[in-house]
Amino acid sequence: MLDFFRSGKVLKRSSVSGIALVLALASPAMPEGRVSYNLYGSPGLVDMPTANESPDATLTTTISKVGDAQRTTIGFQITPRLSGAFRYSGLSNYTSPASVKGVYYDRSFDLRYNLLTETASRPAVTIGLQDFIGTGLYGGEYVVATKSFAKGITVTGGVGWGRLGSHGAIGKTGTRTAELLGQGGIPTYDRWFRGDFAPFGGVSWAVNDRMTVKAEYSSDNYTTERKDAQFNGTSPWNFGLDYTFKSGTQLSLYHAYGNQFGAQVTFATDLRSAKIPGGLEKAPVPVLVRPVGAAKDLGWTQEAGKRDATFQALKAGLANEGLVLEGLDLKAQRAVVRIRNPRYGNEAEAIGRTARAMTRAMPASVETFVIVPTVNGSAMSGVELQRTDIERLEHVEAKAILQKTVVRDAFKLAPPVEKGIYPKFTWSLAPYTKLSVFDPNSPVRADFGARLKADFWVAPNLRLSGSITKKVGGNLDKSNRNDKSNLPRVRTDYAKYSIQGDPAIERLTMSAYGRPGPNLYSRFTVGYLEEMYGGVSTELLWKRVNSPLALGVELNYVKQRDFDQMFGFRNYETFTGHASAYYAFGNGFHGQVDVGQYLAGDVGATLSLDREFANGWRVGAYATFTDASFEDFGEGSFDKGIRIAIPMQWVLGTASRQRNTVQIQSLTRDGGARLSVNDRLYEQVRDYHQPELDKQWGKFWR
Structure with a gap:
């Protein structure tokens, strides 16, 4: 079951097509470069794959329809060379007993790996497994090469097995069953790169930075659809037109297999880039630099009520940042604060804003700041910084203050919770x-x-x-x-x-x-x-x-x-x-x-x-x-x-x-x-530990 409105919790189910809507509404950043996606939601021409890879960490959602087949695919560039995809398909006018009211529904997973990247003297080469966990309806394997030339022309050629070896076979490697797996979900390793293999290929031309036209020769005969559905394609030649919007969304139109028409939309998302860097939250308060010699003044330690006054000043400062101060242990040269962070998904940003506020509330002699974030009342870690470093490095890259920061276990380190905060x-x-x-x-x-x-x-x-x-x-x-x-x-x-x-x-x-x-x-x-x-x-x-x-x-x-x-x-x-x-x-x-x-x-x-x-x-x-x-x-x-x-x-x-x-x-x-x-x-513990804090430290000064 999916429960989309429950914040911060795992949602048990979702419509695959619904993810496309979420991505479109979020309007995430456009990935670097431009890659065309085929009807299977993979980098490709029309039906056939290319050796191109999406930029690292690109998430794509493709909704396509050609003839009686509708496919929704979610793909992710797992590493710069490895990508995976999940596909949910519906085939109309399907006569098999497995169909429901004439529609056959199918789930499948793909993996592909880029063996060689393209250089001036060689093409990119990719090996792929299509529908390697599923019923085998879309099962096929391929090795494909792609090379770019001048004036936006890209040429692709490859060899396919399974579905991709069902038209124009030129050879055979072992035997391969064509039987669909009734329950699905089992890796079809006994079929990989077996049976007939056939060539496929095509060419694309980037007319400008938005539009691409492409043509391909398909090695997929749509054998199952010809037998159990109403597919009656008359030609292996397919033609397509892509238009890529500024957001990275790709709209495609196709004429396929001699008498089929199709269309698709692909949302591409660069997960590494934030839509609005830093968000719309207000800027933090600036660091208050101490006057020269002020750090030697310990007179405040004799003032009655100074600790309580400091607590109230810091509490107000942190509340202005959306943070909650729950405890304070104040010594002449060291202050330990207990905080709760209900606002910032980037934990380093919460630490940084707390440190800034402490420079404005702490007596000048306090040199060591120890910040103890808590979750559900438990101390997660103790983040220790030197005030001199905070003053000196405010306008320097965050990695400089990270090198001066010590993160330690917070067992028995957090000060007691102040009265009046709970219940x-x-x-x-x-x-x-x-x-x-x-x-x-x-x-x-x-x-x-x-x-x-x-x-x-x-x-707490x-x-x-x-x-x-x-x-x-x-x-x-x-x-x-x-x-x-x-x-x-x-x-x-x-x-x-x-x-x-x-x-x-x-x-x-x-x-x-x-x-x-x-x-x-x-x-x-x-x-x-x-x-x-x-x-x-x-x-x-x-x-x-x-x-x-x-x-x-x-x-x-x-x-x-x-x-x-x-x-x-x-x-x-x-x-x-x-x-x-x-x-x-x-x-x-x-x-x-x-x-x-x-x-x-x-x-x-x-x-x-x-x-x-x-x-x-x-x-x-x-x-x-x-x-x-x-x-x-x-x-x-x-x-x-x-x-x-x-x-x-x-x-x-x-x-x-x-x-x-x-x-x-x-x-x-x-x-x-x-x-x-x-x-x-x-999940709650690791966020305030290394290496997670290190990964997020770039927002320490935000």
Whole structure:
């Protein structure tokens, strides 16, 4: 299920086409250079690929239609040479028993790798796997070369297998079955680069910096569509026209296969570049430089009430920056402050603004500033700076002050919370939308309504939290799938929750957070943990502030909630939990391995890899393999998906810690299902540790 209006939380489902709308509304930065995308959403001509690669970190969303085929593809340039894509297709007028009301729906994944980059003397060369995890409908492999010449002319030639070797074959490498995989989701490695192979190629001409015309010879015979649909193409020649707008959006028109017409739109996004650098937040206060010799004046240490006056002055200064001062330990030459950052998604910006404010509030003799950011009442790290360095380096690049900064473990470092700040109550009323996609009977289903949410902080690290939803409309309750499985129905009864849960107590929990020891962080949550389960969830995380490695363990005992999502429970209960390892590889890449028992009692592991950018954008993928067989799991064979985190500062145009994560995965299944509990520790802890602070430090002076 997708819940787009829940800020900062993982969204369980989304319409693939909806992502295109989000990207278009966000209007992110245009990528460097210009690449044409084909009907499969990959760098290409019309149907055929080219060896060109998108600029590093480019996210693309392509919606295309040619004849009876409609395809929506999300692609990402994972590294400068490696790219991947997910595609959801609908084929109309399809006579196969697998079709629904004459439409066959298909999901597929692609990978491609640039073997050689183009130089003056050689072409670019790329090898690709098309639909390497799926039913095999679009399965094909290729090796392609592309070379640019003068006057905007680019020539492409390649050899393809599978679909791309079905017309004009010139040879054969082994045998290849053409059978479609009924459940899909299994890597088709036994077919790669096997069977007939055929040449393809084409040419494109950049008429100007906006328009490109292209022609290609296709090696795809559309064999399946000729047999099971109404495709009757008469020619292997395809022709296209691209127009690229200033925003980077590409609009394309095609005449294909002699009698087919098509069109597509592609949104291209450079995730490394912020739409509005620095956001629209007001400028920070300037650093107040001390007069010469003022640092030697210690007379203030004898003044009664000086500490309280300093606290109030700094509290007001930080409130003006959208930050909360919760504690202060003031000595003659050292000050330790405890802060909470509800505003800035870039944590280094919060640290920098706190340091600036401290230069204006602290007595002149205080030379060492220690800033302790807290999340859910737990101290994340201690960031130590020297006041002299802050004064001297304000107008120098941020990396200069980074070299002078020390980040240490904050265990027992944070000063006590000032009286009067807690208890604290907050609430909100907002719309919500829940989507479910990829059900062949109805590819997109949705519920929408209102959510009332409240939090009562009894103490800095003790919170009572709850949310209630009231559905206004939707059709999630219309799902009538009755998939056969030997697994307990731990997730596939979601339609019954939609039918009976109106209104619904979505969550009702008590959570406690702590620092049980050096480099250790803890969470304890009890109550109605999510819309389907209630119980107890505990977590312990180990992480050094300067290490890319973190280790954690989570244990849960839960019972399945009644379908009306009130206070009752059903008779299914289980222990579930995982041991986890997290690692920051550099260049924004974060890996995670979770090993343990899932909600249905199946045992296995989840592998995740995400690439995150300093501006808050994140793109990742995951796959879960358990001892549940592919047959027990059902369509899709095993749990896997793609997730895209969209920082709300792109939408709001100002600083915000909120972001929404759109998660695209196969149909909801019972295998590999995890508990959806709020505030898992790793995400909140690593943000204030190295190397994350180092990556974001460029905004220290913002």
